[in-house]
Amino acid sequence: MKKKVLAVVMAAAMVLGLTACGGAAPAADGGGDGGLIKIGIINNDPNESGYRTANDKDLKATFTEANGFQASFAYSLKNDEQITAAQKFIQDGVDYLLLSAADTAGWDSVLKDAQAAGIHVILFDRTIDADPSLYSASIVSDMDKEGETAVNWLKGQNLSEYNIIHIQGVMGSAAQKGRSGAVDAAAASDGWNIVTQQTAEWNAEKAQQIVQSVIDAGTPFNVIYAENDDMAKGAVAALDKANISHGVGKDVIVMGFDCNKWALQELLDQNWNYDGQCNPFQSQYILDVIKTLESGQEPAQKTIIMDEKGFDATTITADDVNNYGI
Amino acid sequence: MSKILKNQIFIPIAALLLLAVFNLIMDPSFFKITLGYNSAGDPVLSGYLMTILDYGSELAILAIGMTLVTAASGGQDISVGAAIAISGSVVLRVLCGRDHHAETMQAPIIVAFLISCVVAMIFGAFNGTLVAFFKIQPMVATLILFTAGRSIAAWINNNELPIVNEVRFSYFGGFIPGIPIPTPFFIAAACVIVIFLVLKFTNLGLYTQTVGINENASRLNGLNPEFIKFLAFVILGLCVAVAALIKVSRLSTINYSVIAKDIEMDAILAVALGGNALSGGKFNMTASILGAYVIQFLTTTLYKFNVPADALPAYKAVVVILLVVFSAPVVRDFISAQWKRLTKKGVTENA
Numbered sequence: 001m002k003k004k005v006l007a008v009v010m011a012a013a014m015v016l017g018l019t020a021c022g023g024a025a026p027a028a029d030g031g032g033d034g035g036l037i038k039i040g041i042i043n044n045d046p047n048e049s050g051y052r053t054a055n056d057k058d059l060k061a062t063f064t065e066a067n068g069f070q071a072s073f074a075y076s077l078k079n080d081e082q083i084t085a086a087q088k089f090i091q092d093g094v095d096y097l098l099l100s101a102a103d104t105a106g107w108d109s110v111l112k113d114a115q116a117a118g119i120h121v122i123l124f125d126r127t128i129d130a131d132p133s134l135y136s137a138s139i140v141s142d143m144d145k146e147g148e149t150a151v152n153w154l155k156g157q158n159l160s161e162y163n164i165i166h167i168q169g170v171m172g173s174a175a176q177k178g179r180s181g182a183v184d185a186a187a188a189s190d191g192w193n194i195v196t197q198q199t200a201e202w203n204a205e206k207a208q209q210i211v212q213s214v215i216d217a218g219t220p221f222n223v224i225y226a227e228n229d230d231m232a233k234g235a236v237a238a239l240d241k242a243n244i245s246h247g248v249g250k251d252v253i254v255m256g257f258d259c260n261k262w263a264l265q266e267l268l269d270q271n272w273n274y275d276g277q278c279n280p281f282q283s284q285y286i287l288d289v290i291k292t293l294e295s296g297q298e299p300a301q302k303t304i305i306m307d308e309k310g311f312d313a314t315t316i317t318a319d320d321v322n323n324y325g326i
Numbered sequence: 327m328s329k330i331l332k333n334q335i336f337i338p339i340a341a342l343l344l345l346a347v348f349n350l351i352m353d354p355s356f357f358k359i360t361l362g363y364n365s366a367g368d369p370v371l372s373g374y375l376m377t378i379l380d381y382g383s384e385l386a387i388l389a390i391g392m393t394l395v396t397a398a399s400g401g402q403d404i405s406v407g408a409a410i411a412i413s414g415s416v417v418l419r420v421l422c423g424r425d426h427h428a429e430t431m432q433a434p435i436i437v438a439f440l441i442s443c444v445v446a447m448i449f450g451a452f453n454g455t456l457v458a459f460f461k462i463q464p465m466v467a468t469l470i471l472f473t474a475g476r477s478i479a480a481w482i483n484n485n486e487l488p489i490v491n492e493v494r495f496s497y498f499g500g501f502i503p504g505i506p507i508p509t510p511f512f513i514a515a516a517c518v519i520v521i522f523l524v525l526k527f528t529n530l531g532l533y534t535q536t537v538g539i540n541e542n543a544s545r546l547n548g549l550n551p552e553f554i555k556f557l558a559f560v561i562l563g564l565c566v567a568v569a570a571l572i573k574v575s576r577l578s579t580i581n582y583s584v585i586a587k588d589i590e591m592d593a594i595l596a597v598a599l600g601g602n603a604l605s606g607g608k609f610n611m612t613a614s615i616l617g618a619y620v621i622q623f624l625t626t627t628l629y630k631f632n633v634p635a636d637a638l639p640a641y642k643a644v645v646v647i648l649l650v651v652f653s654a655p656v657v658r659d660f661i662s663a664q665w666k667r668l669t670k671k672g673v674t675e676n677a
Contacts, residue, residue, distance in 0.1 A: 047485065047583055196632055198633075201584065202581075204577050208577075209381060213630050218355075230584070233579075234577060237576065240364060241500065242362060
């Protein structure tokens with residue numbers, strides 16, 4: 001009896017799962033799309049982070065029917081589910097496949113299918129380990145450059161000594177590698193002292209505990225280099241608790257990444273010192289690529305690196321907060 | 327000696343002592359507590375021990391509910407992390423109203439908290455119904471919420487990240503002005519007192535253990551095992567709501583994908599460290615709660631010794647394996663048998 005009930009529930013769950021997939025990748029309508037360009041967009045879960053939410057909103061705002069597009073969206077943080085969604089889009093006969101892959105590996109065969117079906121593949125936000133001939137363009141952030149921009153800014157502060165708490169993102173992610181690499185290089189070349197270097201896995205509360213631990217140990221530090229805004233916020237919460245001043249002209253320099261609106265507001269209020277952008281607004285770049293391809297040409301460059309800024313609390317304006325905040 | 331070894335609470339206490347001695351040898355300043363002032367000018371106590379009391383609180387609260395669920399149903403709820411995301415999201419939704427960066431709170435904190443309690447208990451009831459009435463394995467039943475919970479949490483706030491700007495809200499995860507001990511510790515202490523009063527003055531503990539040991543026998547004795555299991559999940563829901571309030575109050579905001587991430591594993595571990603059988607039946611609440619603080623003690627110790635970031639989970643795993651193996655009944659029986667043999671030998675030699 002127990003097994004039977006379980007079997008029924010599992011079956012029901014599977015059916016639900018199927019409809020859920022159907023919802024994520026709406027079936028193509030039977031022709032008659034009125035000259036709309038059909039695109040399938042495979043993205044990571046918009047709940048993942050503020051970055052992803054902004055990214056998803058931007059894509060949705062650009063690829064509308066009013067702009068001449070019929071867009072279908074599929075979201076997953078898992079590579080295999082994304083590949084299944086890609087196969088579905090290929091069957092549906094989309095004209096363009098836009099892809100932000102969860103994982104770099106495993107995409108060769110499905111992209112070959114797409115090529116055989118004459119579908120243009122455009123990668124955004126993340127690259128994959130596949131032959132470049134399999135995709136038309138790749139629009140990415142240069143994480144190494146983001147790190148370098150931030151580190152160069154920090155060098156420019158000309159502190160008498162650098163004692164840095166380095167809070168890392170999820171180890172192995174592209175953002176972590178790029179943003180950590182620059183600090184490690186500068187620590188080696190300029191003799192910066194890394195007080196602690198630990199991963200808080202993008203988690204504010206873990207960052208708070210890491211900084212708390214350094215404060216409890218009584219080790220002096222004057223820079224917090226957090227690889228995203230959430231972790232910087234956690235670190236600042238620990239500083240506030242210990243009455244350590246932070247921000248422009250204060251004891252500790254606070255650096256974050258991603259340019260959340262609230263983080264830029266902290267910059268404007270002079271509580272933080274620096275925030276590096278990780279540009280989520282790729283849709284205009286994608287639009288340019290599609291226009292080029294539609295006119296029968298190939299994009300001039302295969303890999304397009306987006307402009308990304310670094311904001312300094314002493315120069316940021318209220319307009320910047322509104323324009324670049326996500 | 328064998329009596330001490332057999333006692334369930336021996337394991338978490340031994341682990342706690344081991345960690346304490348290790349820290350004492352490596353760096354006695356671990357135990358230093360200093361009185362300072364935070365940036366608002368209020369007195370606060372700080373030091374590693376305070377950090378442990380502070381951050382271990384949510385886990386201790388969750389361990390209460392998890393112990394009951396484990397004892398009654400013989401399984402674990404793996405959706406507590408996702409449920410915290412939902413409950414925390416509800417708190418912020420009520421406090422912020424439509425404006426995600428409201429300067430003032432749109433509702434009293436107590437109202438937001440009570441609503442989040444109701445929501446968390448409904449989700450607990452959902453899990454409880456699946457387990458108690460549909461007889462689904464707890465881990466499978468709670469897998470549903472584990473998978474869907476964080477998306478639900480994001481949906482409650484339309485995918486926005488609300489921020490509460492009022493300082494009063496941060497008291498729950500920080501300090502009440504004038505009181506130098508972190509508030510989460512008081513909240514945890516209140517929860518512990520409540521559960522001990524409940525266990526002392528009601529039959530909840532007895533009934534839960536009865537159902538966990540033998541469901542059919544409990545039914546024959548006039549108990550309603552379905553209801554007891556259901557109740558355990560609802561109580562866990564309440565614990566989740568309390569833990570969620572502390573979590574969102576710490577930073578006055580929420581991140582749906584990472585808040586209370588993997589906390590279910592720590593909560594289950596706390597129960598296991600307390601020497602409770604994960605297959606249900608008899609339980610020891612004190613041991614579970616101590617277990618929760620042991621886990622935080624371990625985490626804080628690892629942070630203190632600057633264990634390399636990517637190696638941290640490995641260190642934790644090694645310690646956990648040691649503790650769990652040591653707490654296994656087979657190993658403990660073996661040790662106490664060896665101890666008996668040794669002492670007997672000593673006695674005969676003396677004679």
